[in-house]
Amino acid sequence: MDLNSVFTELKKGIAEIIDEDKIKDMIRNFYEKGENFYVKIGMDPTAPDLHLGHTVTLQKMAFLQKHGAIIQFLIGDFTARIGDPSGKSETRKMLSKDEVLKNAKTYEEQVFKVLDPAKTKIMFNSAWDEKLKASDMIAIASTYNVARMLERDDFEKRFKNETPISISEFLYPLLQGYDSVEMKCDIEMGGNDQKFNLLMGRHMQRVYGVGKEQAIITMPLLVGLDGVNKMSKSLNNYIGVTEEPNSMYAKVLSISDDLMWDWYELLSEKSLEEISELKKSVESGKIHPKAAKENLALEITKRFYDEQTAKNAKAEFDTVFSEHALPSNMDEFSVDGEIWVVEAIVKCGLASSNSQARRHINANAFSINQEKVNDDQLKLGSGSYILQIGKRKFAKLNVK
Amino acid sequence: MDLNSVFTELKKGIAEIIDEDKIKDMIRNFYEKGENFYVKIGMDPTAPDLHLGHTVTLQKMAFLQKHGAIIQFLIGDFTARIGDPSGKSETRKMLSKDEVLKNAKTYEEQVFKVLDPAKTKIMFNSAWDEKLKASDMIAIASTYNVARMLERDDFEKRFKNETPISISEFLYPLLQGYDSVEMKCDIEMGGNDQKFNLLMGRHMQRVYGVGKEQAIITMPLLVGLDGVNKMSKSLNNYIGVTEEPNSMYAKVLSISDDLMWDWYELLSEKSLEEISELKKSVESGKIHPKAAKENLALEITKRFYDEQTAKNAKAEFDTVFSEHALPSNMDEFSVDGEIWVVEAIVKCGLASSNSQARRHINANAFSINQEKVNDDQLKLGSGSYILQIGKRKFAKLNVK
Numbered sequence: 061m062d063l064n065s066v067f068t069e070l071k072k073g074i075a076e077i078i079d080e081d082k083i084k085d086m087i088r089n090f091y092e093k094g095e096n097f098y099v100k101i102g103m104d105p106t107a108p109d110l111h112l113g114h115t116v117t118l119q120k121m122a123f124l125q126k127h128g129a130i131i132q133f134l135i136g137d138f139t140a141r142i143g144d145p146s147g148k149s150e151t152r153k154m155l156s157k158d159e160v161l162k163n164a165k166t167y168e169e170q171v172f173k174v175l176d177p178a179k180t181k182i183m184f185n186s187a188w189d190e191k192l193k194a195s196d197m198i199a200i201a202s203t204y205n206v207a208r209m210l211e212r213d214d215f216e217k218r219f220k221n222e223t224p225i226s227i228s229e230f231l232y233p234l235l236q237g238y239d240s241v242e243m244k245c246d247i248e249m250g251g252n253d254q255k256f257n258l259l260m261g262r263h264m265q266r267v268y269g270v271g272k273e274q275a276i277i278t279m280p281l282l283v284g285l286d287g288v289n290k291m292s293k294s295l296n297n298y299i300g301v302t303e304e305p306n307s308m309y310a311k312v313l314s315i316s317d318d319l320m321w322d323w324y325e326l327l328s329e330k331s332l333e334e335i336s337e338l339k340k341s342v343e344s345g346k347i348h349p350k351a352a353k354e355n356l357a358l359e360i361t362k363r364f365y366d367e368q369t370a371k372n373a374k375a376e377f378d379t380v381f382s383e384h385a386l387p388s389n390m391d392e393f394s395v396d397g398e399i400w401v402v403e404a405i406v407k408c409g410l411a412s413s414n415s416q417a418r419r420h421i422n423a424n425a426f427s428i429n430q431e432k433v434n435d436d437q438l439k440l441g442s443g444s445y446i447l448q449i450g451k452r453k454f455a456k457l458n459v460k
Numbered sequence: 461m462d463l464n465s466v467f468t469e470l471k472k473g474i475a476e477i478i479d480e481d482k483i484k485d486m487i488r489n490f491y492e493k494g495e496n497f498y499v500k501i502g503m504d505p506t507a508p509d510l511h512l513g514h515t516v517t518l519q520k521m522a523f524l525q526k527h528g529a530i531i532q533f534l535i536g537d538f539t540a541r542i543g544d545p546s547g548k549s550e551t552r553k554m555l556s557k558d559e560v561l562k563n564a565k566t567y568e569e570q571v572f573k574v575l576d577p578a579k580t581k582i583m584f585n586s587a588w589d590e591k592l593k594a595s596d597m598i599a600i601a602s603t604y605n606v607a608r609m610l611e612r613d614d615f616e617k618r619f620k621n622e623t624p625i626s627i628s629e630f631l632y633p634l635l636q637g638y639d640s641v642e643m644k645c646d647i648e649m650g651g652n653d654q655k656f657n658l659l660m661g662r663h664m665q666r667v668y669g670v671g672k673e674q675a676i677i678t679m680p681l682l683v684g685l686d687g688v689n690k691m692s693k694s695l696n697n698y699i700g701v702t703e704e705p706n707s708m709y710a711k712v713l714s715i716s717d718d719l720m721w722d723w724y725e726l727l728s729e730k731s732l733e734e735i736s737e738l739k740k741s742v743e744s745g746k747i748h749p750k751a752a753k754e755n756l757a758l759e760i761t762k763r764f765y766d767e768q769t770a771k772n773a774k775a776e777f778d779t780v781f782s783e784h785a786l787p788s789n790m791d792e793f794s795v796d797g798e799i800w801v802v803e804a805i806v807k808c809g810l811a812s813s814n815s816q817a818r819r820h821i822n823a824n825a826f827s828i829n830q831e832k833v834n835d836d837q838l839k840l841g842s843g844s845y846i847l848q849i850g851k852r853k854f855a856k857l858n859v860k
Contacts, residue, residue: 139598192594194635198539202628206606207619209627219607227609227634228602230627235594 063088066127072332073325074120075252078262079275086246086275090128099129100245100261100274102236105140105163110170111298112360113282113291116326117249118174120279124247125179132243133171133182135164138189139232160184170301173364188242189235200234203267204260209233212256233257237264245274252278253290282326285311287319305365309373310452312357317349320356328359386430386446392456399459401428401438408447408455425450463488466527472732473725474520475652478662479675486646486675490528499524500532500645500661500674502636505540505563510570511698512760513682513691516726517649518574520679524647525579532643533571533582535564538589539632560584570701573764588642589635600634603667604660609633612656633657637664645674652678653690682726685711687719705765709773710852712757717749720756728759786830786846792856799859801828801838808847808855825850 067084077083086097099121110118121131137160168182192200209230210219218225237260240248248258255278262273281290284297291298299311315323324335338355341347354374361370380387393408405417405426420426421436427448428440445457467484477483486497499521510518521531537560568582592600609630610619618625637660640648648658655678662673681690684697691698699711715723724735738755741747754774761770780787793808805817805826820826821836827848828840845857 138595189594194589194592194594194597195538197594197597198628198631201631202626204627205624206610206615206627206630207622207624210606215606222607224605224607226602227604227606227630228598230606230630231598231601234627 063091069123069331070120070127073116073280075278075280076255077275077277078259079273082275083247083277087127096128096130097246098132098244099124100132100134100240100243100248101250102134102136102239102248102257103167105135105137105160105167109293110167110301111291111293112301112327113251113284113298115174115301116282117251117279118171119327119329120277121249122174122176125176129179129247131175131180132245133167133175133180134239134243135160135167135182135184136236136239137164137184138186139235160186173301183243185235185239185242188239197231200238200264201231204234204263206230213253233260234264237261238268240265240274241268241270244270244272246272247275247277249277249279251281253281254278280326283319283322285315287316299360301364305361305369305373306376308364309357309361309370310377312360313350313353313377315353317353320349320353324356328356330359380452387454390446390454390456392458394458394460396460398439398441399457401433401440402436404440404445404457405447405449408457410447410449410453410455420449463491469731470520470523470527473516473680475678475680476655477675477677478659479673482675483647483677487527496528496530497646498532498644499529500534500640500643500648501650502534502536502639502648502657503567505535505537505560505567509693510567510701511691511693512701512727513651513684513698515574515701516682517651517679518571519727519729520677521649522574522576525576529579529647531575531580532645533567533575533580534639534643535560535567535582535584536636536639537564537584538586539635560586573701583643585635585639585642588639597631600638600664601631604634604663606630613653633660634664637661638668640665640674641668641670644670644672646672647675647677649677649679651681653681654678680726683719683722685715687716699760701764705761705769705773706776708764709757709761709770710777712760713750713753713777715753717753720749720753724752724756728756730759780852787854790846790854790856792858794858794860796860798839798841799857801833801840802836804840804845804857805847805849808857810847810849810853810855820849 063084066087070083070087071077086095089095090097101117101121121129125131140160164182164184171180210216212233215225215229217223233256236257240261241264245261248261250258255276258274258276258278262276265273283289284291284295285299286295286297289295289297299308303311312323321335321339324330324338325332328335330338338347338352342349342352358370358374361373376387391409395404395407399407401421402414402417405411405420406414411417411420417426418436421434424432424434426433427446429446430448440457440459442459445459447455447457463484466487470483470487471477486495489495490497501517501521521529525531540560564582564584571580610616612633615625615629617623633656636657640661641664645661648661650658655676658674658676658678662676665673683689684691684695685699686695686697689695689697693700699708703711712723721735721739724730724738725732728735730738738747738752742749742752758770758774761773776787791809795804795807799807801821802814802817805811805820806814811817811820817826818836821834824832824834826833827846829846830848840857840859842859845859847855847857
């Protein structure tokens, strides 16, 4: 085993490591003595839909699993189940025990697309937090001070802007840090926007005399499809890990050439040398950028499905988008008797309202049987029609 | 019963009332329907030595007891028993259960010098706080925000001066407010430096739907013997409620004429009219200020002892200070063989160290047998000596 190449690979696409030497010792210990080490990652159970942004960290964990890590996948169900007697906090939705368990199941299904289940422990912080008394909470709170808490980026901004911060919000990072005491983890990982919270785990392990202070690995945030913002569900610039393979493949192909190299570094399993080689070939004109993007799209789709499905997605994409042909599968609809073209578009699910359908027609984005149609008063008599909005939305309509 | 005169008397020497009309209704209800109402006062169990500053509030409570109030005397033992795992907080000393109970006993003895025991309930907030879980603590914390908490005077100053504020310190006022939820009190009283915390009780009763919001009565802070600072043990400008009668009487006589009128308003049971009359008589020269001060000293000493003891204290004071005579009782000490004067002073407890004793001698504050002595090398041979520092400290020394 070449430990140096493991360490080099470990650092690929990482934002920051704190206590790198400790991590090297852990991996060395694994190869020399067969000892495992424990890597914590925390997840908010309110949003169980994982997207590629999450997998950046998960893939690094999968890599660590190959070199001795047991992943402690922590579902923060405790705070998610705490109510607010004032009913004023809209930021935190309270979850029932059932919802949390259901979300946890969804998480499991999703993370095991990336992580090795045999080396993963799913944990719930309610297991220890529910046993804590108010006096324990106060003792935990006594270990940290207000000014330092207000140094956390988001708190600092909100305090300056006079946006209210509930005092309970100060307690959540403290409890997140306390999780590391109970879990006795050796490393905690997270996005680089989580650094403050990850350091809190070190602080708590030190204060509570756990006998070690966790190392920290932060991962850069994956930029989403728009090429500008952090990938997130709310910005709709994401690819979900349970997304249909055709959609997954097509979305990767839609990103800019610049963004593609970021994604290669954060999402591909290719080594840094291989990526660097590929980039040189593209820059010298030996390989077309689109071919490089196709490879990435295939690799990502294959990861969440299999090779054949990825190839099929590519074939489908090539058919629809590259050769302007019709997709092999289309939703079919039927109506009895003549129908107004605007109604037909809505009926087939290509627009959500008459006014939206009319806008598509007037924007020259509507075709029937691959011919543009600009007349929003058109009536469709009996016959079979392929309706199309833009490049990717199709439906078949039979008028009887 | 003339309710109007009760209300007038109620407002005597008060800093602020919030919801005055509610309090009037309570008193009216008592006289019309015989219904009691509940008045909370919180005490920190770490410092069970009550001084006259505390009795300002206790006397107002004693007045309310005559008009329908049941006093809920709350000992805040819960927070006093919470540890700090970091060991960093020096401001809060942790107390054991035994210490708290012992202190509570001391409190009882002291407060029943002012309050009617039959209309007083001693309560401990550990009774409900110990049952609270961390999740309850978080829910309580979620009802209040950081910026508003930082508006509390002392927090604001410390935050500006970058003096650390532990996050647990934010939880104590919240719990103090939550006490009002559990106690279902109708009024809370405290010093006017406590207004923020008293308002927290209203806030919590509202948030937790107790069905009422406590009225608030704040009392002005009693200025101490120095005539400048709030009376407090740490500034040593106080008269303790368990202090010796002679000392109590003498200390009242030592205050300035200006301060005397403040004390009359806050400590005397005389009505505002009587005090106003007395003041006029002093100003017009009909009564000497010292006579007014003697009356106050007698009233205060009598409250904590009895009339005869108060009169004896006055007689003793008059003998020692007015006629330069020796006190009737003096501590006696004996030594075998000649003794250095400096050692003698320390031996008799008139100074805490040789250097302090020497300073007294050099400051011309030391007498033997009522004659000033300036020689700090003097040796005392066999005989009987009255040693005296300043005007009030005496001891008898027999050298054999």
